[in-house]
Each structure stands twice: as structure tokens, then as C-alpha cells.
Amino acid sequence: MADVLKRIPVREQDAKERATNFEEVCYGYNKEEAMEEAARCLNCKNAKCIEGCPVSINIPGFISQVKEGNIEEAYKVIGESSALPAICGRVCPQESQCECKCIRGIKGDPVSIGKLERFVADYALENDIKPVKAEKTNGHKVAVIGSGPSGLTCAGDLAKLGYEVTVFEALHELGGVLVYGIPEFRLPKHKVVKKEIEKVKELGVKFETNVVIGKSTTIDQLMEEEDFEAVFIGSGAGLPMFMGIPGETANGVFSANEYLTRSNLMKAFDDSYDTPIVAGKKVAVVGGGNVAMDAARTALRLGAEVHIVYRRSEAELPARVEEVHHAKEEGVIFDLLTNPKEILVDDNGWVKGMKVIKMELGEPDASGRRRPVEVPGSEYEIELDTVIMSLGTSPNPLIASTTKGLETNRRKCIVAEEENGQTSKAAVFAGGDAVTGAATVILAMGAGKAGAKGIHELLSK
Amino acid sequence: MYKILKAEKLADKIYLMDVEAPRVAKHCEPGQFVIVKMDEKGERIPLTICDYDREAGTITIVFQEIGASTMKMSKMIAGDYFRDFIGPLGRPSDFVEEDLETLKNKKMLFVAGGVGAAPVYPQVKWLKEHGVEVDVIVGSKTKDMLILEKKMNEVAGNYYPCTDDGTYGHAGMVTTKIEKLVEEGNKYDVCIAIGPMIMMKFTCLLTKKLEIPTIVSMNPIMVDGTGMCGACRVIVGGEVKFACVDGPEFDGHLVDFDNAMKRQQMYRTEEGRAILKVQEGDTHHGGCGNCGGDN
């Protein structure tokens, strides 16, 4: 019998092997492993884990079904709260959400809630278990802008209530960051994202790709000319930031968004696709979040030596622990407490290196983290051919600037109520990264749910 | 899927297509562009809107075959479909927003180079429809490469064709024609130059000397065209701009053309390889089920 304090380990692709391919890193549990892990759950009466989940999945409820081997039942329990469990099971920062509240975590490892959720969801995808659909439509038309997790969740919830929902997406594929940002090796596109979106389609949601709201049409026009009674904006925070240092427009300097979009959305890593990518031989990724880890691990797989250049220390890395761990295992080098000053450019306009400076941690700043300060005289140069800037993103102003009466804040985020997504404009709701700035999949889903609730309250009056 | 209603060869390696795209046709203005994607595996290719018919719901594009993707695209025929057709993108030309009376009192000079005649056309046409007559210089290497001549002549006030080899119209580069017109006493309040980067650069050097404010349409490498990737960065007046959302039209006297020209070369190796792949018999058309050309 296994030690109940320890979680059942999950099988992963060997680090050396996976550093050269785009196949998924983590294989997930099989049924026996899942049932065994599920048996570790104490089925707590006052389950703290639920409090940690932004969409309040009935965690002991679904886990107890897994324990009994009733995977279909487990899927139904999860389905009450989440439309995208195969995705959340993979990319949620569980260690700081559901799992960090788990009672098992006090003495040993918390229950692997995320991995169990993933197992149940994958099982449902493989066995094509259908979500429960509304019996008939209620005749109300709602438009959802953006097909990321917030938009998909809002659309799915409204469709279940009988609304006629159309999702408008600017790109040629559905999924938002799930398809253009998060790499294949962490979140398979065909096997997982597409299939999970298929389930939202099965609920009756219509999708129109290639529609850039603010350009192809506007929110006001959707309401006045196409009879949409309410609109949910889930347009994300897609605008990349740069540092503003010399040399940043040189060839070989990319935003993480561009690098990842070329690789994920346009599949540049696959030779049969037409979009090119400059892989780089020696790459620096500037930043320390999930996006930086994804860009670094992508560059590594394309054959480069990769350095993460981050101005604080390891403890402050904003990326998930699991991602940092995987990146290290695969061979990504961490140049911590280091900050770029200038990108060095050769005569043909290509990156040839970067001038950086050493940093040390000073007093805590507004975010509570110790503020990095330059160590005088510690500049040095590193040789490179590629720099990927991963400094964060902000909401695209396109929608706000073309919608009358839609209020935004100083950070260009759309202002919306947390509990129902209501914006400053009548019948217009918003949520996800467009409102909070770059955050997480599950928070965006929570906001999509709140928006659906707000719209339902408005239209069912 | 977006149906090609008409596909026509205008000159050597230059093609025109009318494509069904009602949402784009309803909302586009001169100066804007679309992004097309031929099939599942295709690149996203930005192309200027060259004409539009709001009633019919169609957009006209004109493109030059210069690499792997445009080579494939040139093989598409009426009845074929683009998998994706996105737009209108970018900001309309400034004059669309300007007061018409002020505009009528302005003397405008359009300068088009090569396939640049295509993006110039909808602007000149729009102005004509709003009662503004403008001068248009269109340059090409040789007579056979001159495109849209009849259409342009219909909407332009004065139309000045030029050929580098002197086979038609004014003999010489467009810049020499600008100089000549100014020498002849023409005064221009604004110049709008669209064409190859190098032509826009030299036009701007000249118009700066002649003190004619000049607008250019930048065509950097793009991916999404919505402000998400930053691939389209151009330096304008020392500041970094995203051409797909802040442009594509900018004050030509502030553009850093040298940087822009270097950035256009970024994928030269990869693009060269892709062309070879197409030429070596990877070309196919219709019925393969791969490129969407079969439905």
C-alpha cells in the first residue's frame, strides 16, 4: 500500500527527450492511478479546497465518484461548474488555488485535484460524453466577443439557459490564449482545446471567426443592426509591452506573443505549415512569468540555447513552480538578478548581443516584493542572436475606443462589476483579462460565469 | 470560407481578385487592409483593400507574386475559396475624417510605385466621389507592368504614368516626375506615396526638400494585424509604432526607412527556402483536400 501522505506520481515524458519535441510533457493518470489518488481524499464535510477554486467545483463530490470508478458521474459533477476541465486540469495554478487549501496538504502532499480533474475531462473527451443541453431556446440573442476562456464560459453558460449565443473572434482559430499563447507541449490543441470547444458548440453556441470588433463591426452596430440584446466582452489582454531600450526594433527581437503565435497558432515548428520562425541559436527571454517559461521552452525545442533573464531572484519568479521546474529539467538556463540595458545590433540590423546589469533586492515595493536595484558598475555583455521580450501585456484599446460610453481605467482595463460583469454601458458586460489585466484561465472562466449570470438577470426580468 | 468571384492577371506576376466578404465590404474605408489565409497551413498575408462594393459585399485585392505564398495564391481561380479573410484592418486614410471643404481647397499629389497603384486607387476614387480632384503619378519598370491604368485615369484629375525604361509616359523614376511637376509651377499641400519601401524613402527625401508634407503606407511583416504580436513595429519620429493598428499610414518624413527595410529582410532565408519548396513541384491545385481549393 502506498504512503497516504504522498500523492500518486504522474508519468511524464523524459526531460531530455521532450526538450526536442512538442509532444505533451505530462501524460496524466490512468484509471487505476486516478482511483488510487482519489482514495486519498478525505471527502471533508467542510471542504476547504472548494474555497480555493474560483469556479467552486464540488471537488469532494467529483473525487468520490472517481474513487468508485464512476468517471462519467464525476464529469457531470465538474460540468455543473466548469465547461473547460481538460484545460484547467492542465494549466490552473492549483498549488495556489484548490490544492493549497487541501487538508491533506497540512501533513503531506495535497490531493492532486488538478490531475484528477484532467483525468476525468480527458476520459469524457475520449469517450465523447455529451454535455447537457438546454431543451429549447428562449429567443434572446447575446453576442460574446472573444473565444478565450472567459468568452467560452460565458457563452456555454448562457446556451445552457437557452440563449442564442454567437461568439465573435478576431483570429482564425477559437480559444484565445489557449491556442495562440500556451504551447502544444503543455496544452495539446487538437486533442484537448479543439475538443473542449466542440463541447461548447454542442450546447448550441454559434461561432464567427475573423471578426475584429471595432473594425469589422462595432458593439453598437451589433446591438442596433443585428438585434443582440446583450454583449459580453472577453477580449483579453493581448497587447505586448516592450522595454523601450535601444536596439529593440532590431531583427531577432520578438515579443513573446509573436514568438508563441508563430509557433502555436501558425504552427511554424511544423515544416508543413507556411509561416516562418527564426529559431535562434542563442536566445534570451526577458521576464519570469508563465509566458516567459513558455517562450523559453519553445525556443529550446526549436534547437536554441536559452537563457531566462529576470531582474529579481528565483523566489520572486511569477511563473508556476511546476513550469520553472520543467524548464530547468529541460535545460533552460536562469540568469537571475540581471536586467537588460541595451540590445546590441550588427551592421545588418540583427541582434548580436545584449548589455545587461546585475541587480540586488532592496526594500519591498507596492507589490510587496523586494524591489530590484542596479548594482553600480556591474554591466556586462552577453552574445546572442535572439531576444524574446516577455514583460507582460495590457488590454487592446480597440474595443473601448470604438464603443460609446464604455469606461476604462488608467491601465486601459474595462471597468466592470465583479459579481455580474456589468460595465458602464447598458446591456454590455465584460470579464477576464480585458477587465483584470493578464491573469489566469480559471479567473477568466469565473468572470465569464459572472457575466452570464448578469446577462441572465437582465434578460429574464 | 470566402469565395473568389473574379481572378484576373493584370500584368506579369500581378493579379487581381474580387472576394466575397460582406462584413469587410460594409465597414472598410480607403487606406485599410485585409489579411488573407489561403488554407489550413497558410500564412496570414496582409493586402491593401484596392476597391470595395458595399452592395455586392465584395473586396478587390491586387497582389504581386514575390514569394511562396503569393505564388500559391496566383494559382487560385474564380470559384475557389480563401479559408480566412479578415478586416478591415488598420486606420483609414486621414482625409476620410477631414472636413470636405478644407479638402477641396487642398492640392494633393498621389505617387504610386509598381503594385502600389492598387492601394492608391481606392483613395483617389473616394476623393473623386467626394468632389476632390487630385494628381496621380504611377510609376512602373516598363509599360507592360503598368496596372489599373484605365480605372485610375477615370478617377484621377491629372494622371501621369512613368516608366523607368521610358517605354511609356514620362521616362524615369517617379521622383523625377515630382521634381518636374514642381518645377513647372505646381504647388502641392500634401503628397501620398505608396509603393516599394525604397521608392517611398526616396520620395520622402525629395518632398522633405520640397517641403511637401508626405504620407506613406508602411508594409512591414505582420502576423495577426490586430496589435497582438508587435511584429509590425516601425519607428516613427523616434517612437515605436505598430503599423497594423497605429498605421499603416504615417508621416513619411518621420519614418525610419532604413530600419524598416532591414526588418523586411528578417525571414529572407526561410522565405527563400519556402520558394524553392513550391518551385520543386510542391505546387498543387484543387482537389487535394489540403488547401481548401477543392470546395
Ligand SMILES: Cc1cc2nc3c(=O)[nH]c(=O)nc-3n(C[C@H](O)[C@H](O)[C@H](O)COP(=O)(O)OP(=O)(O)OC[C@H]3O[C@@H](n4cnc5c(N)ncnc54)[C@H](O)[C@@H]3O)c2cc1C
Ligand atoms: C503564454 C501564456 C501562458 C499562460 N499560461 C497560463 C497558465 O499556465 N495558467 C493559467 O491559468 N493562465 C495562463 N495564462 C493566462 C491565461 O491564458 C489568460 O489569463 C486567459 O486566457 C484570459 O482569458 P480571456 O478569455 O480573458 O482572454 P484571452 O484568452 O486572451 O482571449 C481573448 C480573445 O478575444 C479575442 N479578441 C480580442 N480583441 C477582439 C476584438 N476586438 N474582436 C474580436 N475578438 C477579439 C482574442 O483574439 C482572443 O481570442 C497564460 C497566458 C499566456 C499568454
Ligand SMILES: Cc1cc2nc3c(=O)[nH]c(=O)nc-3n(C[C@H](O)[C@H](O)[C@H](O)COP(=O)(O)OP(=O)(O)OC[C@H]3O[C@@H](n4cnc5c(N)ncnc54)[C@H](O)[C@@H]3O)c2cc1C
Ligand atoms: C499593410 C500591408 C499591405 C500590403 N498590401 C499589399 C498589396 O496590396 N499587394 C501586394 O502585392 N502586397 C502587399 N503587401 C505585401 C504582402 O503582404 C507580401 O508581399 C506578402 O506577404 C509576401 O508573401 P510571400 O510568402 O509570397 O513572400 P515571401 O517570400 O514570404 O516574402 C517576400 C517579402 O514580402 C514581405 N513579407 C513576407 N511575409 C510578410 C508578412 N506576413 N507581412 C508583410 N510582409 C511580408 C517581406 O518583405 C519579405 O521579404 C502588404 C503588406 C502590408 C503589411
Ligand code: SF4
Ligand atoms: S478549476 Fe482549477 S482551481 Fe478549480 S478545482 Fe480545477 S484545477 Fe483547481
Ligand code: SF4
Ligand atoms: S480538502 Fe483535500 S481531502 Fe478535503 S475534500 Fe478537498 S481535496 Fe479532499
Ligand code: FES
Ligand atoms: S501585426 Fe501583430 S501587432 Fe501588428
Ligand SMILES: [Mg+2]
Ligand atoms: Mg511568405
